Amino acid sequence: MADMASLLIKNGTVLDPSQVFERRVDLFVQDGKITGLGGHLPKADRTIDATGCLVMPGLIDMHVHLREPGDEEEETIASGCAAAVAGGFTGVVCMPNTKPPLDNEGQITFVIREAQQVNLCYVWPTGAITKGREGKELAEMGSMLEQGAIAFTDDGVGVADAAVMRKSLQYARMFDAMIMQHCEEQSLSGGAMNAGLMATKLGLPGIAPEAEELMIARDLLLNRGIGCRYHVQHISTAGAVNLVRQAKRDGQRVTSEATPHHLLLTDECCRTYDTNYKMSPPLRTGADVKAVIDGVKDGTIDVLATDHAPHLAEEKEHEFPYAPNGIIGLECALPLYVKALVEPGHIAWMKLVELMSTRPAQVLGLKKGTLQQGADADIAIIDPQREWTVDPGQFKSKSRNCPFAGWKMKGRVMATVVGGEVKYELAR
C-alpha cells in the first residue's frame, strides 16, 4: 500500500451498525483510514459515485477454506481472496484443514505472508487445536497466536475425545484465545445427509441432529468451569440453537455462526442426488431452518459466515455417498442472506451488516467492522436494488461447486475497499 491516495465515496447511504448510523452522507478516506463522514467533503484523488448504494463496513467471513497449501487446484489464497472481495468481504478467517494442516507457527506465517503478497483482503488464519487435526495432542497454540493465528479449530472434524477437548479449552483460556468447534460426534456421523424421511426414501445413510447437539452439549458442560471463548461453527439444528440459547442465558462464553445454505435449503434438496447439496453439517429440515432463522433474530446466532468450501468438479461428480462435503459461498453470500433474512422481513439491513461485519469483528477481537472516524477504511459498496443471476462460471473462485447457480438475486456488490484501496469493482 505504497501511495496512499485519498478516496471519496459520494451519494451513498452509509450504514454503520457500530454507530447505529444510517444516513445519506459522503465518506472520505485518507491514508487507509476513514477521515470524514458527512457533506461538503474535500475533493479526493479518486471519487466513487455510490448513488443508490449502501456504503457499509467491509464484510468479515469467519469461516472460509482457502485450500492452500495442498489443494491449490481447488482454491489458492489468491483466488480465494479475489472471491472474497468480489463478495464484499474485506477479511476472511481461513480454516486449518489444509495439506499439511495449519498446526504450527510456520504454517500460520506462510498463510499470512502469502495473503500479504496477494494484497487483496485480510486473511486471518486459524490454527489447528490438535497436532495434525488428529484430536490427540495439543498443537502449539501459544506459538501460533504469537505469529498471528486468530483462533483455533480442527474444522472438518470436531475434537472427539472429551479429555483432549477439556485440555484444549483450559490451555486456550490461558491466552484468552477462542476455540471454534466443528460440532459433530464422530461415532454418530459417517452419513451422507440429514437423517430423516428424505434419507429413508433415498436410501442414503443419515447424520442425526444429535451428532451436532451432543458435541455442543458436551463442550458447554466442559467449558462451564473453564470459561474459554467458545464458538459453535456452522450451526444447523433446532436443538443446537436451543443449547446455545440456553448457554447464553446462563452467562456462558459462547458464540455461534450460521451459513447461507442452512437458512435457505433443506434435506429435500438431496432428492436428485445432486452432490452440490452435500455438506457437513448436512442440510436439515424446514423446522431446523426456521429455528436457525429464529436464532439469528434473537441473537443466539452472532455471526453470518459462509463455510466457503471449494471442491473440484471431478470430485463433486462422484456418487453422492463418495463425493466430498461442501459448497463455495463467498461470492453470493450477501444476496443469499438478503433473500433469507431481509426480504422476508426477519431482520433489517442494519442488522444484516452487523451480523456480517461488526459482530464477527467483535467476536474475533478485531478493531474492524466500523466506519467510525479513524477506523481502517474497509468498506463494501452494495446496490441493494440491483438484480442478477448467479453464474458460477463468472466466479473468481477456482471452484464451481455452488447449488445456487441460476438463482435470481437482488443486491450486488459494486465495489470493495480494503485499507483505503479499491480492491474490487463490478465491471460495468
Added chain:
Amino acid sequence: MANKSAFRWKRKHLLALEDLTVDEIMHVLSQADAFKEVSTRSVKKVPALRGKVLVNCFFEDSTRTRTSFALAASRLSADVVDFSEKTSSTSKGETLIDTARNIEAMGVDIFVLRHPAAGAAETLSRHVKCSVVNAGDGAHEHPTQGLLDLYTMRERFGKVAGLKVAIVGDIVNSRVARSNIWALTKLGAEVILVGPPTLLPKTFEKLGVKVIHDFDSVIGQVDVINMLRVQFERIKSSQFPTVREFTRFFGLTAERFVRCKKDVFIMHPGPMNRGIEISSAIADGPQSGILTQVANGLAVRMAVLYLVTQAQ
C-alpha cells in the same frame, strides 16, 4: 384394445418405483405377461431388441440379477456385454460417469447398473444418452425386484389390493424393501415392516406402512411374508447382538411357520442365509414362491428392457 392402446409408456429409464404411476406399473406387468409366454416356447427368442446393445454394468457382486438381465436381453435378441467391477470407480480414480461415458462411446442402448452407492443410476441417467435401468443402487431401490415381487404376488392371489404383506428383517439397508413398499402401497396392499428398531427406524411409518417390532404379533394375519436377506456386508456395527438372537426374534423358523395363515405365501429376494432369516424346510416347501420369483424376474426384465427402448 382401444383402452389398452390409450396408455403410452414414456420412460426412457427405469430408476425407481417411487415415481411410477399405477398405470405404468400395471403396464409393465401386462407386458411381462406377454413375454412370459416366450419362455414356454421351444425357441425362446423374439426379435424385439435385435441390433440393440445392453451393457450389464455391475459394481457389486450379483449372480441372479445379472444373469436374469443377460438372459432377458438375449431372449429379446439384444447383444449383451458384461462389465463387472468389484471395487467402486472412486477407488480407481475414475468416476462412474467417466466409466459410463467410455462404455457408451462404444455404442450402447441400455445400461443396466448395479452400484453400491444410492443414487448412482439416477446420476448416470443425467450423463448418458442411452437408457438406464437400475439393477440396485445402494440401499435406495431395486425396481425390477419390486416389480417381479408384485408380479409374483398378483399371479398367486389374482390381485394385490387388499393383501397384507409383511416385509421382515434388515429394512434400513434394503433397496428391495423400498421398491416393494412403493409398488405395494400404490396398488393398495397393506404393508407391515418387521424388524428390530436398529434395522427399522420409525421414519418408515411416514411412507404409509406399519412398523412392527414383534414378528409374532402379526405373523398369523399376513398373506405374504417377504423375508429379506440379512446384509452382513452393509451392516456397520452391531445392529443386533448375534445371528442367533436375530433368528430367535425375526427368523422364519418352523415354530413360527405353524402360526401362519394356511395359504401364506413365502418370498425371499435371495440370496438366502439359510437357517438365519429363513429355515430351509420353509424356503424349499410348498408355500414358497422363491423360485417362481426368479422365473418371473426374467419376464419382468424382458418387459422393462423392451419398454425403455421403445421410449428412446
